[in-house]
Amino acid sequence: MSEPVLTVSGLRAYYRTSAFGVEREVRAVDDISLSIAANEIYGLAGESSSGKTTLIKTIANAIQPPLEVLAGSVVFNFSDRSVDIHDVDRKELAAIRWKHLSYIMQGSMNVLNPVRRVRHSFVDFAFRHIGKPMPAFLAIVRDHLQRLHLAPEVLEAFPHQLSGGMRQRVTIALATVCRPEFIIADEPTTALDVVVQKGVLAMIHEIQRQLGSSILFVTHDMSVHANLADRLGIMYAGRLVEEGRTADVFRAPRHPYTAHLIASLPRLGDSAPKKGLEGAPPNLANPPPGCRFHPRCPRATEICRRETPPMDWLADGHRAACFHPAEPPP
């Protein structure tokens, strides 16, 4: 197997604040290790305040106080260089961003300038990375839009003239125009209607297969992961609790949290009673000792309250952090 594009090892990133002499530490990302191969869509699932967004920020080196990286490394293996993202200066970071590492965000209006035509957003983001004169640059952009089945006329539109789904397609075109090796997609379809969502996901999948980029796709929507991700990581309370090939995780979830998440998914055509999970996700400023899931876990025993379960390989390509993992069905 070729070398992974992204290797995260032992990453810890905490929010540290000190107000009126009271120290507060929120352990949003706690000892996470994972790697993402070339040409792979890695799905990251977890509920709000599970640390998904903090993990993305840390991976993209968009770190601002009070967020601090305490330990671990984030290493990218791009075609022309290998970098520890926390170890590069601002100039190099600016050269990497968008050319090698780009983003698709949830709110397309946060990316597109509302008072200028879409063309200007392309120039602002991508012109310097492509390094061609303006007419050649615009020709590349038009070609790229065509590849994504978008009419080149969108370049002359203002963002408010486009529907929500169209705007999100434009931001995807914007994020992929430099043919980056790594794309971070943060809930890109959460705000869209179901009919539009499917089209946008199809577009992300198609462009990924064309470019061979790796995508870290973050969403809490398990149905999206089921249809898009090659591999899936599940986060709970700042930790990665399970990881494996999407089909394996859905067929044979090992961690009780994952098992519950998958069992409680509502399906069209199914009205059998589903059970909700008792309790609430823990406060990361004061997480429970041992396994952070133990207060809500039906399988918890003494050791879960005392010790942190390590991430163990349970099968080929499938690992989970649990002292009492479920047996896979035959």
Added chain:
Amino acid sequence: MSPPLLEVSDVVRTYATGVFSRRRVTAVDGVSLRLDARRPEIFTIVGESGSGKTTLARMILGMVAPSAGSIRFQGTDLSAIRGKRARLAFMKQVQPIFQNPFEAFNPMKRVDRYLFVTARRMAGLAGDAGIAEATDGALRSVGLSLAEIRGRFPHELSGGQLQRVAIARALISKPALLVADEPVSMIDASLRASIVNLLRDLRDRLGVAIIYITHDLATAYYISDRILIMRQGSAVESGDARSVLDNPQHPYSQLLKRSVLSPDVPAEAGARLRADPEIPSGAIPHA
């Protein structure tokens, strides 16, 4: 023969766009529905953004008056409800539950305050003991208790707990109808099932009719008795929820059903996403 609980007949609601413009947008265009008083049910209104489902809900809640058509609640036309007392009597019977519980509660106020104020004003209770008892009763029917939430601020509760408190607040006045606008879309996945189950439970235990507004066909299938599918202000299909969703007749309902992503992993990643020729890839709308 008692009048129906709710009878919405051919309601229309238009809005003027812009300040000086004469152009009007029709948000709801001739929708009718009827809830029986004897058999409380969960009636689901499904639609995408801009389909008019929220405007319809606001008309049922009496927050917006219809431009045409009528809404009768227990036989009384909503437009005939005038004056503070009549209005309060109506609000006691029809209570809203909103999408985002974190926006529904003032972050600077303790959540129990809302419940106490509601008990005093809506249920007309007086005396601390009576108010506390009514509040505790409502909280218990949603799986909480007054002891658990007394003195807590909204940020100290999870989204699921806070939504339960919001539902408890709506239940204090013992309403006959709850109007829940996307009550689970802001709730975490692990807590969502329990809120949806709670709605079903309230129907069965307390006999409350519920209008459940959502864009999520899967939870709609899970809890609804009847369903109404809206598109661009009009009802395109309605009927028994299971039969409509198992076998949709209108092309739009069929498209909606096809667009729902199944949580079953396909044999090949992305296989199910391949563009559906009928799903518009999005031409540029004219400004």
